[in-house]
Amino acid sequence: MKVRLAQWMTGLSRPKKVCILMATDAVFAVLAFWLAFSLRWGVWYVPHGQEWYLFAVAPFLAVPIFIKMGLYRAIVRYIEMRALLTIVQAATLYALIFAFVIYQSSIPIIPRTVAPLNGLLMMLLVGSSRFFARWWLADTYAHLPGIRGSANCQKKNVVIYGAGSAGVQLAAALIHGREYNPVAFIDDDPLLHKQKINGIKICPLSLLSHVIKRHQVSDILLAMPSVSRSRRSEIIRLLEPYAVHVRTMPGLADIAQGKVTFDTLQEVDIADLLGRICIDPDPALIHSTISGKVVMVTGAGGSIGSELCRQIVRLQPTVLILFEVCEFALYSIEKELSHLLSKTNGANTVELAAVLGSVCDRERVEKICQAFKVQTLYHTAGYKHVPMVERNPGEAIRNNVFGTLQAAQAAIAAHVEKFVLISTDKAVRPTNTMGASKRFAELILQALSANTEDSQQTCFTMVRFGNVLDSSGSVVPLFREQIARGGPVTVTDARVIRYFMTIPEAAQLVIQAGAMGQGGDVFVLDMGEPIRILDLAKRMVHLSGLEVKDEDHPNGEIEISFIGLRPGEKLYEELLIGDHVSETDHPRIMRAKEPVIAWAELQAMLGLLERATENGDFEQVRKVLTGAVAGFVPQCEISDVLWKKAGRNGGF
Numbered sequence: 001m002k003v004r005l006a007q008w009m010t011g012l013s014r015p016k017k018v019c020i021l022m023a024t025d026a027v028f029a030v031l032a033f034w035l036a037f038s039l040r041w042g043v044w045y046v047p048h049g050q051e052w053y054l055f056a057v058a059p060f061l062a063v064p065i066f067i068k069m070g071l072y073r074a075i076v077r078y079i080e081m082r083a084l085l086t087i088v089q090a091a092t093l094y095a096l097i098f099a100f101v102i103y104q105s106s107i108p109i110i111p112r113t114v115a116p117l118n119g120l121l122m123m124l125l126v127g128s129s130r131f132f133a134r135w136w137l138a139d140t141y142a143h144l145p146g147i148r149g150s151a152n153c154q155k156k157n158v159v160i161y162g163a164g165s166a167g168v169q170l171a172a173a174l175i176h177g178r179e180y181n182p183v184a185f186i187d188d189d190p191l192l193h194k195q196k197i198n199g200i201k202i203c204p205l206s207l208l209s210h211v212i213k214r215h216q217v218s219d220i221l222l223a224m225p226s227v228s229r230s231r232r233s234e235i236i237r238l239l240e241p242y243a244v245h246v247r248t249m250p251g252l253a254d255i256a257q258g259k260v261t262f263d264t265l266q267e268v269d270i271a272d273l274l275g276r277i278c279i280d281p282d283p284a285l286i287h288s289t290i291s292g293k294v295v296m297v298t299g300a301g302g303s304i305g306s307e308l309c310r311q312i313v314r315l316q317p318t319v320l321i322l323f324e325v326c327e328f329a330l331y332s333i334e335k336e337l338s339h340l341l342s343k344t345n346g347a348n349t350v351e352l353a354a355v356l357g358s359v360c361d362r363e364r365v366e367k368i369c370q371a372f373k374v375q376t377l378y379h380t381a382g383y384k385h386v387p388m389v390e391r392n393p394g395e396a397i398r399n400n401v402f403g404t405l406q407a408a409q410a411a412i413a414a415h416v417e418k419f420v421l422i423s424t425d426k427a428v429r430p431t432n433t434m435g436a437s438k439r440f441a442e443l444i445l446q447a448l449s450a451n452t453e454d455s456q457q458t459c460f461t462m463v464r465f466g467n468v469l470d471s472s473g474s475v476v477p478l479f480r481e482q483i484a485r486g487g488p489v490t491v492t493d494a495r496v497i498r499y500f501m502t503i504p505e506a507a508q509l510v511i512q513a514g515a516m517g518q519g520g521d522v523f524v525l526d527m528g529e530p531i532r533i534l535d536l537a538k539r540m541v542h543l544s545g546l547e548v549k550d551e552d553h554p555n556g557e558i559e560i561s562f563i564g565l566r567p568g569e570k571l572y573e574e575l576l577i578g579d580h581v582s583e584t585d586h587p588r589i590m591r592a593k594e595p596v597i598a599w600a601e602l603q604a605m606l607g608l609l610e611r612a613t614e615n616g617d618f619e620q621v622r623k624v625l626t627g628a629v630a631g632f633v634p635q636c637e638i639s640d641v642l643w644k645k646a647g648r649n650g651g652f
Contacts, residue, residue: 025066026059028125029094033058036117057101062122065094087127095119155181158219159211159244161235163187163202166249167223171200183215205238212242218545222248236543245545279588285512287315289376289418296321296374296416298359298407299381301329303468304422306336307507308378313337314344315511319351319372323365325358325381360398362406369414376418378514379407382438384424387566389434390639393621397613400437405444405606412448412458420514421445423464425499425527429631432569436625436632442522443597443628444606449520451599461517463510464592465525466499475533479540487549487558489537492565496534499527513589520596524581526588534560569635595630602628616642 033055037045069090099115156179160167163185174180175198185202187193192202203211211217220239224232232248239246289295290312297312299305300322306329312320320337324330334354341350353372357364359381369377382400383389389396404421411419423442426435445460467474475498482489506525513523541548541558549556565571582591597605605628612620618638626632 022063022066024129025126026063028122028129029058029062030055032121032125033114033118035121036114039117040111040113054102058098061098061101062094065097066090066126069093084127087130088123091119091123091126094122155179156218157181157183157215158221159184159186159208159217160200160221160223161186161239162223163189163192163197164223166225168197170221170223170249171198180219180221182221183217184211186211186220208239208242212244217244219245219247222246225249240539240542243542243545243547246543279586281508282512282586285515285586286508288515290315290317290511293317293375294319294321294372296323296369296372296377298323298365298377298379300324301326301333302380303503304507304510305378305380306333307503308380308510309333309337310340311504311507311511313341313350313352316349318349319353321353321355321368321372321374323355323357323359323368323381325356327356330354330356359403359407362410365407366410366413369410369416374411374414374416376420376514377407377411377416378420378422378510379404380422381407382422382441384434384438386426386432386434386569389437390432390636391641393433393618393638393640394613394616396433396437397609397621400434401440401444401606401609404441408445408448408458408460415457417457417459418514418517419445419458419460420510420517421460421462422510423462423522425464425466427464427629429633430629431633431635433625433634436629439629439632440609440625443602446520446522446594446596447599447602450596459517459519461514461519462522463513463525464522465501465506465509466527468501468503468506475536476540479537483541483544483546483558488561489541489558490561490563491534491537492563492569493571494534494562495532495571496565496569497530497532497571499530501525501527509586509588512586516584516586516589516591522592522594523584524590524592526590565635597628616640 034045069086095115095118098118102115158174158180160171160182164187167185167187171182171185174182182200185192185197185200186205186208187202188205190204193204195202208220220242222232222235224235227235236246295312295317297305297308297320300309301324305324309320309322322330322334322337324333331354334352337352341352355368357368359365359379368374381403383392383396408419421441424435424438426432427439427442428435430436430439442462442464445462449460479489509525513525516523537560538548541560544558546558547553547556549559581593584591605624609621609624612618612624618640622634622638626634
């Protein structure tokens, strides 16, 4: 009966629900006035004579006042405590006006205490009715037949870590929602322990295991959007041993920018696992090569290129040119940046230019640079997936080596002031074609900077760093996908370690390093401590609420399998070729001094490399790369798809 009545109530149209509330308040107005008389006289009061007139006036006075004060705009089952203040204000205003009517009427003397009693009783009746309805409907609505997350789909019991304002708001949202039922708070403040918020108990971390077992908790929700990344990383490490899915609220920056709401839940940010503390950018460096300038980004639709574009538009260049060979990637980043500019009123000050083209087309790049008078160019276009490049080395040479050469010469011809190349740690003592091609690209810019007269107008800078989290080809999205499928999670080797940083931090440091360049500089970003890929995989499994299946845990859900190093991969990466490194004014950016090949000698190598690439002679390609790139020791045989198809006969 209770559920049926709730279903009928919630199924009514909004106007009908308002009419029911008005009728109820009209009854309350009469009832409150009658009770005021009864309490004053100490007996059940029976109106007589002209007093019936006042009983008729009460509802016609109360309802319009309540309409004006907005009491009928609130959805009762979602009403909050702050609505109590509105009820008090509305009832007080009604009581004052009604008291004036009472004492100005020609009715015989009415006790003075009737008016305040009438107001207090009206507050009590209206307020208690609203909150009783909230309690009743909120409890039954979630169990109505056909409602997702109820009856046929039981709510999941969850624990909220953090009993601050964010945690309280999250709990309130979840209580009214259809998926999660908060059963406890966990908080580090001992003063809050054993207290309750909206009926939910606050517990210390030491009781978490007991709470999980007692309530069969499936998820722990982190509600700490303002804590430091290092503290969040520490908490995540403490939660890893528990077989629950750890999720988190978004950061305050995302909430403030309107990207998400406070009750949006998401997977734990992998950056929180690293605990890497971001350093605020140097305002002078971050603005010097962008603000008020014409900026161009090649490979604008890629992982690093797109993040560079996001940060660049916030720094207010006059023009941002998005140069990209992939039509869909160009369309996507242009649409995203246009939306971003429209939200920040930047559309009136920043001009976006979306340009389709390849960096291998020097004429196209040069015309764009000249037409827009480009002042700063970030060259991120390049092939970087190691096994893919091993199978297609000719295209990697054309794009990574000759694409960089063509873009650099176009920049010189168009008098571009700053040219910043995005390089990689795989360029250091490479074991694969991708790393060797990126180091060769560095050598081109170093040689141009040192020997070409025209390059005095173009300052070439290279920025070298390791893996970025969640980039295309990164292990992080791969592991997420494999865990979601039920495994196995594939790791190349148990000993593999890699450096990691977030894409936003990498882009921010690239901008600052580019501003510090004086010509031919190779900057190396501080990547922090390397991480074992196996440990990263295990942590991601645990934080998904699952157990790794191994000899110690034969009943685990996710198995980790080792597939061996792929062609060209190393167990570990390096950032420096030699030991010659110096600090800069930025604590996360170092300057490396590395060997340079004279432009005349490099030109001869480029000629050999171009002919060998065109002829499909990848033995000669390797020979040229080995002669130019210090420490290049190919780890695998030539695996170009056509080379193998042709029986490695040296050409096609």
